[in-house]
Amino acid sequence: MSMGGKQEAKNTWWWNDEVQRAIKEKECFNRLHLDKSAANIEGYKIAKRAAKRAVSVAKGQTYDNLYQRLGTKEGEKDIYWMARIREWKTRDINQIKYIKDGVDRLLVRDEEIKDRWREYFDKLFNGEEEGPILELDDSFDDNNRCFVRRIQEAEIEEALRG
Known part of the structure; x- marks a missing residue:
């Protein structure tokens, strides 16, 4: 190995x-x-x-x-x-000097490269086409919520002794 x-x-x-x-x-x-x-x-x-x-x-x-x-x-x-x-x-080997755009045209200027990356990640994260926006389900019950107080150090010591 x-x-x-x-x-x-x-x-x-x-x-x-x-x-x-x-x-x-x-x-x-x-x-x-x-x-x-x-x-x-x-x-x-x-x-x-x-x-x-x-x-x-x-x-x-x-x-x-x-x-x-x-x-x-x-x-x-x-x-x-x-x-x-x-x-x-x-020199940083990860530094990109040129990339290709969507139609395989070589981009060498920094602004064009940044725009291409922005376009790529926009499509990656947002999807190729705009779909319907889904509404989140807001049907949870507010009455079932309760707050819990913090456990004090003295309570832990007492529980460990007893």
Whole structure:
């Protein structure tokens, strides 16, 4: 059974061959589940440390190169590119830019889109055609209504004791 929602993709743009090799070596120790000997456990720990170290070194080198490149004239373009990507990632995916009207004509202006949604929900909630308005039955008897007073805390305590 699957639990949870969609898993976010890992950000691995900085991976190089050394990191890839270290991760593969660490994954080779999946046999640890079959044989939990001391040698397998120690080998897994060593591979895990090596993979972490390789990831840390690769990230550090990549970010250093990125910061040096951003300091140059060509890096200015990269700054705008990174800002654009960040904006795309934070953009609301539920934002609708265009819809079709009743006759399959594409609507792109905000006013037209709002009017189309208003028309859609009007038809949805009020029905396609205007029918007769039903009068509510007003035949209940007012004499059968009575008011009940609130129960006091002292009454509850007395009922619980007795």
